[in-house]
Amino acid sequence: MNEFGTKYRVGIFGSSHGPCVGAKAEGCPAGSKISEAIIQAELDRRSPGKGAHTTPRAERDRLEVISGIVEGKATGATIVGLVRNKDFDSSVYDSFKRVPRPGHADYPAMVKYKGHHDHRGGGQFSGRMTAGLVIAGAIARQVLDKQGVRFLAQSIQIGSVRMEKVVPFSIAEKVARANAVGCADRDTAECMKDEIVRAHEDKDSVGGIVKCTILGVPAGVGEPFFGSIESDVSAMMFSIPGVKGVEFGSGFAAASMKGSEHNDPYTIRGGKVVTKTNNAGGVLGGLATGMPIEFKVAFKPTSSISRPQMSVDVVKKVPVELEVKGRHDPCIVPRAVPVVENCAASVILDLMLQGGFL
Amino acid sequence: MNEFGTKYRVGIFGSSHGPCVGAKAEGCPAGSKISEAIIQAELDRRSPGKGAHTTPRAERDRLEVISGIVEGKATGATIVGLVRNKDFDSSVYDSFKRVPRPGHADYPAMVKYKGHHDHRGGGQFSGRMTAGLVIAGAIARQVLDKQGVRFLAQSIQIGSVRMEKVVPFSIAEKVARANAVGCADRDTAECMKDEIVRAHEDKDSVGGIVKCTILGVPAGVGEPFFGSIESDVSAMMFSIPGVKGVEFGSGFAAASMKGSEHNDPYTIRGGKVVTKTNNAGGVLGGLATGMPIEFKVAFKPTSSISRPQMSVDVVKKVPVELEVKGRHDPCIVPRAVPVVENCAASVILDLMLQGGFL
């Protein structure tokens, strides 16, 4: 079932080359102040066109809210928001009907939908669908902002360039939002841009890692086992196209650590129970500890590259050399930053509503 | 909501020191041959007591099926299976009522349940709950076995010992099942055992990584976005206590790869569309490509260690030195191997039923 959440329930609809892409969200508490300008601003962050490193396709995503918000407030009814599609040329996709693009959903989608899916521009599997994720998340975020919950995603790796510095939340927030790659350090950001430009010149693409930090989630949020924070966040993150890995706190590095090193000792700070370290990434037993929730999301390099690639004609069952023309980002990570951030908000709102925290 | 799945819907119940731990599973197709002996065998793989590296607690988990299976066949009704608890001493846990153990769910559970949860032995957050996961998974697995779907989990890292060899599925299956740490290579398995013994002697613990391979999942299985194979598998894996990361195929390494390198080119083999490489880990756009599904799961070192640790008395709000006595595995990875394997089966059965594949 292509929906997410129990109390804040999100679904996305549309396709890359159909009339629109959008989201519906149920469960936003009636009376919540929801600014459409803020949703629009998050959509703008996701938009391309800020430099050589993003797709030149002139997407202009104007938010249209057709249900659930009246005079800047949620009415309690289902919220539906969308952006119309324009400026696309579907003809370039006709050849992919029989010849699947490597790295894309083309082949399994052909099989699953027996050829009936909308194949144009990736159709219902397009990265453009993340506009819907952003709409739903930007609504959740505004509800959570009132509760003191803050979200920050940042690029910590693009290709071979890694962000090595640790930057405090408030500075990271300012810097990461101010540069085109979403990195919390200006110098590293420049290197990341160069990495992307190089990939573009090579007719190639690069991947990267986005780190997300969430402040202000009260201890006890989350459900045990199948409803753990990690389960829900990872399920949401893996629904973003191109994601190959998700880890919390110490993540894969935990495998090489000792228990005495990994366990976060408790202490009292300002009258509150906190941990001295945060290897847990803010989650124990699936529940928030009250410490910052921290996770990392690995993105693969963009599948669409201008170099010729080997594929097959699935009907004739013969090899075919294929060229993916169109216009594509050599790296999706910069645009994924706001997607990760807003997606996280949808999950946390759902869990906080489930747990009766608002 | 503490349940998983849409068509094969799994829930677990019980607690570590209550009467039992068990699972309920709905949606197992009526008439499926389900051997209780096979479920028992999987429970036995999860059981401790095979050496110094596992807990000496004499858990004997005898499966009791109280609903849904009659004369070795699923009736179509809800299946309920459980194992009774015995041989435990709850008194050691009384001190943790106010003093949370580092690394455990104690503190956030206290907050969430306002002190009303079953705190004994980790209660409803105990690693023992994975017996329920194994029961549900071992049922799913038998249904899938008839469809030619096979599952193999193996330890590929324990502490600092990594498995470097690549071993074919059928050999890996035989070797990994034959040694106590679930490693597909005998020599590496010995080193892993030593690593665990060392940690035990140090009154410490170690983590590790489990790799899971699934053969025979037809192309097209999976749902787009929120119902992607990765979303569902990761949500399930993160519900296993101690998991800190999940990655598919190239995983986090994808961040440093080029698109030209990462994209798996299609080719024809034996009349079938396959990919030459499998960086995708068998999943594109959330859907199975027909190639082996491969993912890795990172486990943190066991939180219960015999060394004194710093915690706090949450009522008095003062620091307290705490000693976790009890009996605990210095490494949970060996016992996690069958848990990962069977959990994967629950997810794949659900997705195959959802997609109408059986």
Add this chain to the structure above:
Amino acid sequence: MNEFGTKYRVGIFGSSHGPCVGAKAEGCPAGSKISEAIIQAELDRRSPGKGAHTTPRAERDRLEVISGIVEGKATGATIVGLVRNKDFDSSVYDSFKRVPRPGHADYPAMVKYKGHHDHRGGGQFSGRMTAGLVIAGAIARQVLDKQGVRFLAQSIQIGSVRMEKVVPFSIAEKVARANAVGCADRDTAECMKDEIVRAHEDKDSVGGIVKCTILGVPAGVGEPFFGSIESDVSAMMFSIPGVKGVEFGSGFAAASMKGSEHNDPYTIRGGKVVTKTNNAGGVLGGLATGMPIEFKVAFKPTSSISRPQMSVDVVKKVPVELEVKGRHDPCIVPRAVPVVENCAASVILDLMLQGGFL
């Protein structure tokens, strides 16, 4: 959660005086031929304006499909369809903000949404929301039509006028669709119209009963207990505004019957197992028997009447005499006929998909 179904999952959105009213539906099998003209025709049946007995409000509901159907076929993605709102005057509703209209959702909605709901024209509780139900149902219906499943709803009572004749399905279908009140007998239809005109002249309203018959549902469709055909159909029917009762087969009359009289004896007809009578209404143990599924739905008289009524000012807590102006149907039953029919289709499609029948 304001959604319905497991495999064919329907949600409705919008509000009476917002931009639109619509539906989203997930799970329509990819490749299903879906004619927008047929959906439009069902919407037209629901539209008012065919005589004195319906509201003079010039609703023209033009279907707009914005997701999930490409070139007359379902793509497998979420389907979203809507109708825009126009020609309304919200000012008449301002007085109801504090003075709830008897028989409407105004008062409990005020309490639930703390005044933040869209109160104009009934907002998210408006009968106009049934346009969304019709859109989702008319899609389901087309899928089921290919499977030989046919739906017929008819008015069997309006006010004091009851339909006494039993008319064969095919004739009933023709006649009921041809007259403005949806009655399978021309003479009775005339009396029903008179009844409605009389109510209108009296500044009053009347209720009625709709009977629905479904042919072609294979034996075995349905799930036990909570997923019974009756559970799902009744849940859907009670979501239609104004419904007060639902009964299957013999219904409330069963209370006065003997077992020997009520049990439907089995026999063989044309090589098939059938029952001689159908007191069961085609359902036993929640599952289809293969006989026609028959149920009746009772509608209350329209709550909006032009006579002055007693209400209260909920803020001042004083009695207030209230007049509901606007334009309203003196009887909703004629327009409810296609709503019942199409709603039934959504439920049956969901259950047939759940049971693997298509």
Add this chain to the structure above:
Amino acid sequence: MNEFGTKYRVGIFGSSHGPCVGAKAEGCPAGSKISEAIIQAELDRRSPGKGAHTTPRAERDRLEVISGIVEGKATGATIVGLVRNKDFDSSVYDSFKRVPRPGHADYPAMVKYKGHHDHRGGGQFSGRMTAGLVIAGAIARQVLDKQGVRFLAQSIQIGSVRMEKVVPFSIAEKVARANAVGCADRDTAECMKDEIVRAHEDKDSVGGIVKCTILGVPAGVGEPFFGSIESDVSAMMFSIPGVKGVEFGSGFAAASMKGSEHNDPYTIRGGKVVTKTNNAGGVLGGLATGMPIEFKVAFKPTSSISRPQMSVDVVKKVPVELEVKGRHDPCIVPRAVPVVENCAASVILDLMLQGGFL
């Protein structure tokens, strides 16, 4: 999916002649005081054996809670309770494997489960499954009791005997609980008993109607459309074996009423907004008005009767005369009274949790 609810989620398991019948319930707030003695008392009300009018089968249903309640309090974990089966003779059911009993689920279950279901004693379709419904409901009821929500079901019709008096809640509660048929009037109760005895002597059975009243549900409880109180209550009621109809407030009689007569005028009583009449049955727009919630449930006569009945051998496809021996209630209504009452509690708890009312 054989589960019910969103926040208080109930499932039942077991079968009539398997090891047990039980229920699992998730979402009971941690710390709720749950007396097993009260659950047992509700099970006892459902038990047979109080006279000639109920089955002589010596069912002794001893509650066993195996998860989720520790020292009389909910822990927040899944609650599982069950009753063991004993004293049954399955051999009498063997003949029904090919020859379905009229009025029972036998035939559609055969088709749905392809003969693999547990056919003994009705198996997973048995009326005995309602013990599970009672367990889940009796837990919900205790949580709601603390909130001042009270439930009363009563027999208002058995066969041709109707209860004509209107009795205040507190008296009705006392009287109905004190007699074997659950009727709020002693004299009518005697007539009802006679009616049942007569049916028994005639080797026949009778149906009836149960009325349920719920006091103390706050205004605003319920969700719009698919999550309406009527939708959820009716879905639950229709999951009880033998139910043919459900109506709220005026119910089917509303069809013959005028709007001016049916609309419940608002007034102020004791400073609260109330309605003068309650044709709505306490629900408008799917939401509670704060008035008593009232609904009626029609039960068909017991399908198992000792008279010979006509059926068919589904394999040979020939007519067969069949005798249902076993031991059966000539009327299920008296035992259905506590089932309706407790089932209602599960639904209301779920809706109150969904709406954030506790």
